[in-house]
Amino acid sequence: MKKITIADVAQHAGVSKSTVSQYLNERFDYMGEQTKRRVEEAIKELGYSPNIIARSLKQKSTTTIGVIVANILHVFSTQVIRAIEDVCNEKNYHVIVCNADDNPVKEKKYIEMLRAKQVDGIIAFPTGGNVALYQRLVADHYPVVFMDRLIPDIAIDTVLLDNAKAATLAVDTFIKRGHQKIAILSPPLQAGVTPRVERIDGYRKALQKQALSVNEQYIVSGEIEDMQVLVHQLFTLPEAPTAILALNDRVLYELLTYTRSNQLRIPEDIALIGIDDVSFASIYSPALTTIAQPAFEMGEKAAILLLEKIHDKEHSNQVEAHRFEPRLIMRESC
Incomplete structure (x- = not known):
C-alpha cells in the first residue's frame, strides 16, 4: 500500500505543501479556519501519519525527554514523574521513563540509550556512580536536571527538598x-x-x-x-x-x-x-x-527547568539547588 505523503494531503486539500507543514507544526497565525478544516479533513480521509523520524531530523529535535528514576517504587518518584509528564504533555513533549534501581551500571546504560535515541534532555535521580559521564554531558552542553540528589562538583541544576x-x-x-x-x-x-x-x-x-x-x-x-x-x-x-x-x-x-x-x-x-x-x-x-514533600511542584519545576535549557542551550544562568519546603501533616500517630 502506497505511503501517504504531505504532497498527497496538499493535493487532496487543494493547498500547498508548506500550508500542510504549517498545519502539522501548529503554525496557524496566517491560516484561515476554512483552510485548517480542509487540511484536517484531508489528513483524516487519507489516513496520513507524519514521519516522526524525518521531522525530528529536520527540526533537530525529537520533542522527547528521558527521566531516569532511582527507584520507581517510591511514592515520591511516581508523583514527580506524573508532574513531569503533565508539563511535557502540555508542551507537546514525550517522556521516556527508566528505572535505575540505584544501580550505576543500569543508570549508565540508560543515559547512553537515551542519548542514542536523541532525546532532547534528561531529568535524573542520579546514583552518584557516573560522575565522569555527567561531567561529559555538562561539557557537551547537553540539557540535564537532577532531581532529589546533589552530586558535588557537577554544575547541574538540582531540585530537592529541604x-x-x-x-x-x-x-x-x-x-x-x-x-x-x-x-x-x-x-x-x-x-x-x-x-x-x-x-x-x-x-x-x-x-x-x-x-x-x-x-x-x-x-x-x-x-x-x-x-x-x-x-x-x-x-x-x-x-x-x-x-x-x-x-x-x-x-x-x-x-x-x-x-x-x-x-x-x-x-x-x-x-x-x-x-x-x-x-x-x-x-x-x-x-x-x-x-x-511537594512532589508535584518539584516535578513541575524540574520539567520547566529542562525545557528552558532545551530551548536555550547557550543560556548561562548560574546553576542552583532549588530547595522546596517540607510540610508537617499532624494526625494521630504521635
Missing part, C-alpha cells in the same frame, strides 16, 4: 509530645543519596539543639528486606525508643508491618512519623502523622 528541615520538623514534634528517646530508621546510608544523608544530619542537629544527646543505637539503616530484623533490634534495646522517624515511605511500610505483627499500639507503645505523605496515611488506623 531535607534537614524535614527531619527537624519531625524531631521537634516528637519532643513537644514528650518524647526524648527518638530513633530514626533509614535505607542504607550512601554518600550519593542526598535525602538520607541530609535527613540523618538534620535529625542529629535537631536533637543537639534541644540539648538531647544522640544515641547512636537509635540511628538504624539497612536494606528493606532486613527492616523487620532491624526494627526488632530497636525494640529489644535495654532502653527502647518511644518514637521513630521513618525516613521514607518504604521504611514506614516495614515499620507498620512490624507494629501490626507484634500488636504494638500506635502511639501508646510507639509514636511514628514518616517522611512522604503516603496515600493511606489519612485512612490508616490510627491516621499517620507525616512530613509531606
Whole structure:
C-alpha cells in the first residue's frame, strides 16, 4: 500500500505543501479556519501519519525527554514523574521513563540509550556512580536536571527538598509530645543519596539543639528486606525508643508491618512519623502523622527547568539547588 505523503494531503486539500507543514507544526497565525478544516479533513480521509523520524531530523529535535528514576517504587518518584509528564504533555513533549534501581551500571546504560535515541534532555535521580559521564554531558552542553540528589562538583541544576528541615520538623514534634528517646530508621546510608544523608544530619542537629544527646543505637539503616530484623533490634534495646522517624515511605511500610505483627499500639507503645505523605496515611488506623514533600511542584519545576535549557542551550544562568519546603501533616500517630 502506497505511503501517504504531505504532497498527497496538499493535493487532496487543494493547498500547498508548506500550508500542510504549517498545519502539522501548529503554525496557524496566517491560516484561515476554512483552510485548517480542509487540511484536517484531508489528513483524516487519507489516513496520513507524519514521519516522526524525518521531522525530528529536520527540526533537530525529537520533542522527547528521558527521566531516569532511582527507584520507581517510591511514592515520591511516581508523583514527580506524573508532574513531569503533565508539563511535557502540555508542551507537546514525550517522556521516556527508566528505572535505575540505584544501580550505576543500569543508570549508565540508560543515559547512553537515551542519548542514542536523541532525546532532547534528561531529568535524573542520579546514583552518584557516573560522575565522569555527567561531567561529559555538562561539557557537551547537553540539557540535564537532577532531581532529589546533589552530586558535588557537577554544575547541574538540582531540585530537592529541604531535607534537614524535614527531619527537624519531625524531631521537634516528637519532643513537644514528650518524647526524648527518638530513633530514626533509614535505607542504607550512601554518600550519593542526598535525602538520607541530609535527613540523618538534620535529625542529629535537631536533637543537639534541644540539648538531647544522640544515641547512636537509635540511628538504624539497612536494606528493606532486613527492616523487620532491624526494627526488632530497636525494640529489644535495654532502653527502647518511644518514637521513630521513618525516613521514607518504604521504611514506614516495614515499620507498620512490624507494629501490626507484634500488636504494638500506635502511639501508646510507639509514636511514628514518616517522611512522604503516603496515600493511606489519612485512612490508616490510627491516621499517620507525616512530613509531606511537594512532589508535584518539584516535578513541575524540574520539567520547566529542562525545557528552558532545551530551548536555550547557550543560556548561562548560574546553576542552583532549588530547595522546596517540607510540610508537617499532624494526625494521630504521635
